[in-house]
Amino acid sequence: MTPSTPRLDTTDLARAAVFAGLIAVLGLPGSFSVFGGVPITAQTLGVMLAGAVLGPVVGAVSVGTLLALVAIGLPLLAGGRGGAGVFVGPTAGYLIGWLVGVVVVGLIVHLGGRRPVWWRTFAGVLLGGVVVVYACGIPLQSLIMRIGVEQALVANLAFLPGDLVKAVIATVVVGALVRGYPRAFRRTWARRIPPAREAASVR
Amino acid sequence: MLTLYRSGTGPWHRMPAGPKTLLLLLLVLGVSLLPASWPAAAIAAAVCLACYVVPGVGFRELGRQVWGLRWLVVVAFGIPCIFLGVEAATVGTVRIVVAVVLAGLLSLTTPVAALLDVVERALRPLRVIGVDATRVALLLVVALGTVPTLTRLAREVRVAQRARGARGIRVFVVPFVVLALRHADDLGDALSARGVR
């Protein structure tokens, strides 16, 4: 479940672990509301950020870690849910979608190891964090619930506004990190650029 | 860390974690493949009741699990009801609930540590393709340990922001991610210092 090739050093390992925890904390009860059989959850925002900040490989390890913990019975999904049961319930496809999506987000945002720019980030989180997640989630939901794909699709329109908002937030957050804490990305582009050019003048 | 585990001494609790995982996996698979008909729903429900009647879990626990799925029931019944009719909706709902509740038996009756061992053992053959099972297990343990710290950091950020009159999720997420990454750097050093390569 957790890919570990190519080999990760301890910093990557720690980052993957911490982001798994971060996605879990974004789903804590009390922080954000949940309703319906499939929750509207800020955890998808965490998935987008994992891909955008950690890149495809470490990001995937991170989401894989979260899913493995859920599978062995820790209540880390929105609303304190967990256990092997969720992998045979109607949201199973979305969870797989997170794993595929985080890779797509990472690949697009870090394309060629370049500095993330807002439009590429937005395209990445939209494609990986929304389209891919739906593409995995909806068919499996229709399979498990034995309803038509179109019907599952209609039912899922309820998530679209929320997910678009999350994609915008993720883009803004990544922009703020690029400006405020470039070291967040140091495993990719920040490693190659000269660090902190000294103080620009005061306006 | 709170878990879904409920301690007990019944047969499910005593069964070794590995075989139990396999058995439940097979049962869930079987239930999932049942056709959409009344007899199939009855079989599924019977299997489920049989699994929960065993001492150490019991119907109370079953009730608790099903109650936890109430929203799922509403949706799993509601949507197909509109498109497919009452029979298909009922049968489908029973099947989904039974599958989820059966799979739930695993975490209900097995401590997380035992399941970690199962993961580690199950991954060991993957050594040939470069998966280091011990390392994966360590990763899971470390990730679990980050949850209380991150919860505390999230609270720290929220309090500091309230003091400055700032609100909103963007404003929350940026410092939270920075703090999380700093924590990860410290954690990475501590792992190396304690001999993890």
Added chain:
Amino acid sequence: MTSALRLAGVSVRLADADILHEIDLALDARTVAVIGDNGSGKSTLARLIGGLVRPTRGHVEVFGLDAVKDAAALRRRVAIVFSNPDAQIIMPTVSEDVAFSLRADRLPRADRDARVVGALERFGLADLADRPAYELSGGQKQLLALCGAFIRQPDLVIADEPTAFLDGRNAHLVSGHLLADTGHRLLVVTHDLALAARCDVAVRMHEGRVVQVGEATGVVDAHAASWRC
């Protein structure tokens, strides 16, 4: 007559735990230190006075304003600084972050920029105005937090272990700014007993109760004596 800071029969319960018990306090000193062991309730007391925690019982009054009922009015007169510098930063660059503190005042842009520049200069951050805020050193970040707090010219500054993450030089610099008499009162929670001793009055806490209030050096000595062999 009413004190600048008055707590009457205040208890705080959080998540089913009694954190503060029946606290009565009336303080008028310009600078007050709060000291005590880990977990004794110092931060909770500071948050209570800053309006971030509500009393379960009793009343908290700051400048004659009720901390619960007049929370909005108090918010404009009280600023709070915490120990973790990263948690206090809101905007990505130094000057944006300081300017954030003024956003509610709806000043003309030029005025606002002028005040930001002035404040940055006062805290020695002028050269760093456009730098990524999260990549400053710990000491610089804490100065940034002070800058964002002082720019609103608060009447009371509450600081919760403001020097915990700092080296000697920066701790000295930060405490200098906090203790300087520039028209504000100070309530500082600290385990740096040298800093506490420089305040006028100290409050010593133990297991959710105030066990001693008085002239700072005396209280600090009594506290240090409680654990030094």
Added chain:
Amino acid sequence: MTSALRLAGVSVRLADADILHEIDLALDARTVAVIGDNGSGKSTLARLIGGLVRPTRGHVEVFGLDAVKDAAALRRRVAIVFSNPDAQIIMPTVSEDVAFSLRADRLPRADRDARVVGALERFGLADLADRPAYELSGGQKQLLALCGAFIRQPDLVIADEPTAFLDGRNAHLVSGHLLADTGHRLLVVTHDLALAARCDVAVRMHEGRVVQVGEATGVVDAHAASWRC
């Protein structure tokens, strides 16, 4: 003759920034303090000696072993303690975490358990053995980190601001354990000048260079004089 700790022409570059410049050091004292301003490179020096950072140029030798080439051998003789108590605990319960330090030794289970129990007792944690580590207070967590470091009977303990997050009482306890002469050498990075003064030798850093090495109290006084008015 070779010193216990020897750095020859060591420079470190991280993310294209020069962090340490041409450091030459030879130290033989039992306890060494490293002091200096925020960002002066103290932590990087400690991590270098602990084998967590590689020198970009030059050589680091500890007990005659090269920190890069003999990293594995050194790992068995050197233990490191950090300031953040939350980031050092790896396993879910107190005793499991201490046992984690011994996992490479492949001891028989009974021996291992006996050593864990002994170490927990020494650090006053015996009563907490089966508690979830995240429930401990900051001070207890730091004692647990020390316990995990000392159980391997290291020849050198490196501590990076081990008391930064602790209150007076716990800081006192932790420094007592670090300074006690129980057969280990100590290299401690600290901004607590009282702790630094209790070491034999102090190293003072400034902007990535070692600017003074000598008898601790003298170096500490010189450093404090550099920023006290």
